[in-house]
Amino acid sequence: MPSWPALASQAFNGLALGSLLALVSSGLTIILGTLGVLNFAHGALFAVGAYAAFVMLQYTQSFLLAIAVGCGFMLVLGFLLERLIIRFFYGRPHEDQILVTYGIGIVLVECVRAVFGGNAQRVPTPSWGQGATQLGFLIYPTYRLQLIAIIATLLVGLYLVLYRTSMGLVVRAGIENPGMVGILGINLRRTFLLVFAIGVVAVGLAGMLYAPVVAVTPDMGANFMAQSFVVIVLGGLGSFPGAVVGGLIAGEIVSLTSAFNSSYSEVMLYALMALLLVLRPQGLFGSEGRV
Amino acid sequence: MKLDRRQILLGGAGAAAGLVLPGGAAWAQTPASIGTFPDGVTADSVFVGLTIPLTGVFSGDGGDLKLGYELAISEINAGGDAAKKWGLQGKGVLGRQIRYKVSDTEGKPNLDVQSATQFIQRDKAIMLAGSVSSASAIALEELGSREKVLYMVGIAGSNDITGKNCQRYGFRSQQNAYMAAKALAPVVAKALGKNMKTAFLVPDYTYGHTVYDSFAKFSKEQGWQQVAKEVVPLGTTDYSSALLNIANSGADVFVNIAFGADAVASTKQAEQFGVLKKMKLVVPNLSSFQDKELGAEIMQGVYGSCDFWWTLSDRYPLAKGFVDAFVAKNKYHPRWGAHIGYMQTYLWAMTVERVKSFNPVEVIKAMEASKEQPYETTIGKVYFRAEDHQMVRPIPILRGKAPAEMKGPEDYYEIVDVAEGESVMNPPDLFGCKLGPYT
Secondary structure (H helix, E strand, C coil): CCCHHHHHHHHHHHHHHHHHHHHHHHHHHHHHHCCCCCCCCCHHHHHHHHHHHHCCCCHHCCHHHHHHHHHHHHHHHHHHHHHHHHHHHCCCCCCHHHHHHHHHHHHHHHHHHHHHCCCCECCCHHHHCEEEEEEECEEHHHHHHHHHHHHHHHHHHHHHHHHHCCHHHHHHHHHHCHHHHHHHHCCCHHHHHHHHHHHHHHHHHHHHHHHCCEEEEEHHHHHHHHHHHHHHHHCCCCCCCHHHHHHHHHHHHHHHHHHHHHHHHHHHHHHHHHHHHHHHCCCCCCCCCCC | CCCCCCHHHHCHHHCCCCCCCCHHHHHHCCCCCEEEEECCCCCEEEEEEEEEECCCHHHHHHHHHHHHHHHHHHHHHHHHHHHHHHHCCCCEEEECCCCEEEEEECHHHHHHHHHHHHHHHHHCCCEEEECHHHHHHHHHHHHHHHHHCCECCCCCCCCCHCCCCCCEEECCCCHHHHHHHHHHHHHHHHHHHHCEEEEEEECCCCCHHHHHHHHHHHHHHHHHCEEEEEEEEECCCCCCCCCCCCHCCCCCEECCCCHHHHHHHHHCCCCCHHHHHEEEEEEEECCCCCCHHHHHHHHHHCCCEECHHHHHCCCCCHHHHHHHHHHHHHHCCCCCHHHHHHHHHHHHHHHHHHHHCCHHHHHHHHHHHCCCCCEEECEEEEEEEECCCCEEEEEEEEEEEHHHHHCCCCCEEEEEEEEHHHHHHHHHHHHCCCCCCCC
């Protein structure tokens, strides 16, 4: 049995890990929850975001500036993907959407590999986030502490834009009945475009913020994509608050299991997902029949 | 040149045809036709099939490995000074140019087997090489033995390759986990002190477990005591929960067994958790590009071992030739993946020229007999052990240099010791090796 300080440390770590998972999953859930598209290029876009930060950092030498420019790049990439490919798939079955986004993912990852090679790239921790901070009985990396605050702000911002403005309403109405929304004189095309691009920026931003922590390689997104799916299944497919709560729960499970035995942490996560699928198939915040 | 009995027996008309005349009792069982031999040997060329992950998680090491093979093949085909220094004669191997193809296998054993099967059936490959994972190497070894085509193992460190999964048609030049640990433990104990407390980070697959078993055993013999062991899934991206336990374990030494991108992520995060300030880092098997990927700031003071480091060129003339040619061609210093590709290709070519035949049975028997006639290589004199096909070879032990100590951008390590091969070998039957039949 681990000591109380060890458990408390892991519980805190679960919060930090969970907030990162929530941010990583948010891009996936935005696109799924509003446009109804299951985006299998999610992992690849995460990697593209991290590489964008890496490249911009070389030019700007400032982490914040690199992230700002990187977000601009992801926005343009999101626009292009939506206009050139995704918009033709809104009305198609999920199988088609999965195939096309999966294909986009492969192309993006191999483009990254062709340009940068297969080795990990170095994205240093920003100067304001270096070192570790003593928090009572535990020492925690300063950058991760800052990330919790940054991510909380971002998630609240995303939620307000998508669900407390008319844009979210228009998108959801447009998915249900595009003809009627069109008759009301609303430009659906532009709204869909914008929402998809916001989703792409969200996942890219997660990649940028995570780049100083993980190994930046072309395949880095694969694991995050798998975890994101677990998180949104836990929280409820397409539910934004669900992704946040699901992320926090996933983080706590991984962390608290590690206090006992780290080799079981991932197994416990999937076990919980399986249990939830049996007891509440729509997830914690999902509504039946949606998506 | 000194001729031995075997070369005299195998000379003459048989060699001209690429065939071997039976001579003496030991060679009576050699079939005239086996696997892709002699169909795969034309008057002017032979084909070599390379199965290498160029995409996927092993693509970094795979790219390096590929450049090693290509350098060796181009040198051998040109028949210039480089090939002569290895003792090869004329252009190509036995006068045949080496043709080759590289198949991207993504590091997936099923794709390795699929590509290698194509190389055998379509191209009549006379030799197979490649792999950047122990799982791939095991699959290819089995295929080679079933199809009777020689397979020279690429990057693969698990004890099983020349242990319970060993095969008659597979030969490995890289040291296994046991050898690496036995060579490394006394050196680090001498440098860091006896009676240290250790915390292990172990990736949960065959490689991770065999490296852990071996290093835990030999570090214990040095008086080291384990206080934490964190087993994590392969491909973990966030190690924070395992690192919290390690940070609070009170250990003096952090033994990180994670490999490749996992090694990069876990070490980077260990640094952020302040683990590297409190503990010395030991990496039983250093990943190929770990130095560059993490940078000297983090890698300074780390102790580890690997197949080859480029400053060995100060000790061995053939290593100098290799490193210089590689840098000239590829504009960076070769890592040990490239070295394995390069050396394994030359070892095969040298053996073929020794027996004056591409017949795999002849080549295998000569490799098995290499203890009497060791190969002069980029790491000095080496030979393959007849019982399990593991190479007996020196093992470099490295220490990461601080940024200020580096004399060039890629001068990441100091070679603190080169362990002598014979002294670190496991007993040949320890891991249950049973080589199959020749035919």
